Amino acid sequence: MSTETLTTAAMPSQARTNWVAYKTILRREIIRILRIWTQTLLPPAITMTLYFVIFGSLIGGRIGEMDGHSYMDFIAPGIIMMSVITNAYGNVVSSFFSAKYQRHIEEILIAPVSNWVVLAGYISGGLFRGLAVGAIVTVVALFFSDIHIAHPFITITTVLLTALLFSIGGLINAIFARSFDDVSIVPTFILTPLTYLGGVFYSVSLLPELWQNVSLANPILYMVNAFRYGFLGSSDISLGIAYSVMLAFSIGFGALALYLLNSGRGLKS
Amino acid sequence: MVTTPTPATNSVPALQVSSLEKIYDGGQRALNGINLTVQHGDFFALLGPNGAGKSTLIGIISTLVRKTAGSVQVYGQDLHQQPHSAKPLLGVVPQEFNFNNFETPLQIVTQQAGYYGVPYGEAKRRAEKLLKRLDLWEKRDDASRLLSGGMRRRLMIARALIHQPRLLILDEPTAGVDIELRRSLWDFLREINAAGTTIILTTHYLEEAEQLCRNIAIIDSGDIVTNTTMRALLSQLDIETYVLNTAGDLTKTSVANLETRQTGDDEMELDIRKGDSISEALAALQSQGIEVMNLRNKANRLEELFVRLTRRENKASQQDAAA
Incomplete structure (x- = not known):
């Protein structure tokens, strides 16, 4: 091998560097998700199948209708959304924290990659897994329910914004995390309770007025209901408010994540 | 592009x-x-x-x-x-x-x-x-x-x-x-x-x-x-150390005016000061019945300087701290 070929560098433009770097991060994330599919894609399918069997078929049959829909149809969009949220979040937090822990995040930090590209790459990985799992769970739901997409635009934009928001949330968690315990604290103590209390299994109109008002402080309520509107055409929440909440959180989280990356917090000493 | x-x-x-x-x-x-x-x-x-x-x-x-x-x-x-x-x-x-x-x-x-x-x-x-x-x-x-x-x-x-x-x-x-x-x-x-x-x-x-x-x-x-x-x-080193493989009984022989250390049965180290002749040193060894079969420069020259330089700096900083 001629060593000359190794020492005559041609420097691509910054825009090209960023584009190739973005594709590289995304490809790496997709390869990772597919390589460990038994940890990333299979468990949500099994868990959500159990939800449909237990809550939908066994218990749901005794509950009757909810907001004018069969209980199975009512919970299906919420269960799909729950799987999107947990997987988008879980993918980014585990991937980014592993990169920090094993220190191979340094491969990116020493390279001329803009921080917003790092953010975009990891978020896209979260979107990929969130949407892939969402698609798998939707297929599972079709075996148990009779759902149809009433408003495709609302369904797609809601799931995209939700996956985006929680992917960014996962990155912020990973930046602050110092141990694997820190990675599981937010999903266990914040994300799961908010998701269960976000109207996945019930209509908030069933709650007393006080708890209805308390529920309005839960951002996941807006996502679940907007998504349910996309499928069923009915919702407890105004769509305008739901989109405003999703956009506001996405922009706020995005700005915070970029600030943290620029500051080098948790990454540089 | x-x-x-x-x-x-x-x-x-x-x-x-x-x-x-x-x-x-x-x-x-x-x-x-x-x-x-x-x-x-x-x-x-x-x-x-x-x-x-x-x-x-x-x-x-x-x-x-x-x-x-x-x-x-x-x-x-x-x-x-x-x-x-x-x-x-x-x-x-x-x-x-x-x-x-x-x-x-x-x-x-x-x-x-x-x-x-x-x-x-x-x-x-x-x-x-x-x-x-x-x-x-x-x-x-x-x-x-x-x-x-x-x-x-x-x-x-x-x-x-x-x-x-x-x-x-x-x-x-x-x-x-x-x-x-x-x-x-x-x-x-x-x-x-x-x-x-x-x-x-x-x-x-x-x-x-x-x-x-x-x-x-x-x-x-x-x-x-x-x-x-x-x-x-x-070049700051004023002493070069050579490792000599020798024949002869080293234990019974001391070599006048030479800095030597026995490091094995048939091996010794020889320090040569800057400006001194290595030929004269080897001749002196031979006159004492020590035949040099092989000779190599001990690869510790930089190590000696390194230790000397960093030790000097440590001493200086300790003195500064004490002052």
């Missing part, structure tokens, strides 16, 4: 560190405003005892450690003001393994190329050349956690070279590798240096620095205590 690198002229230093200072959050001062220049094409040794500030300096040059004050320029490009033009000129081989243990060597090097904007097809072509040259091609699809320590070291070198940097910084590149592999890595580094890559090397094997490097800086307690050519530094 390819632009030629602007800082390609040989007159611009490969690395220019100016008044670089680092104080960590806890108040620990690691670098005291150091200045360092490494010229294009050089093979430069950066030595220092543990905790001297070497890793902090390399960390700042890698942009993994934030500087407190000062500047770093790579081929005239300010690393912190113009990172997008400075970083591609720089390749870093860190001391500790920092790749994804679950990824393969081919994935690791092609991804690294991608972070520098090298498209995947071109990255694969470059990776094949590098991995073959560093005897890793057969292992290209194995998980990197299965590689031996020497293979991992070579993988980090391949990764650092995949974007074709002009300046390569190696932090202890041969730590823990066997002698044969170390020699082959030396050959490879000499090869890429001859082809135009400037190299900065930190090592604990001082023989390695002496063998490879033309210029040297020694850093201690956050200051550069010596920055000169290897030849000039070694």
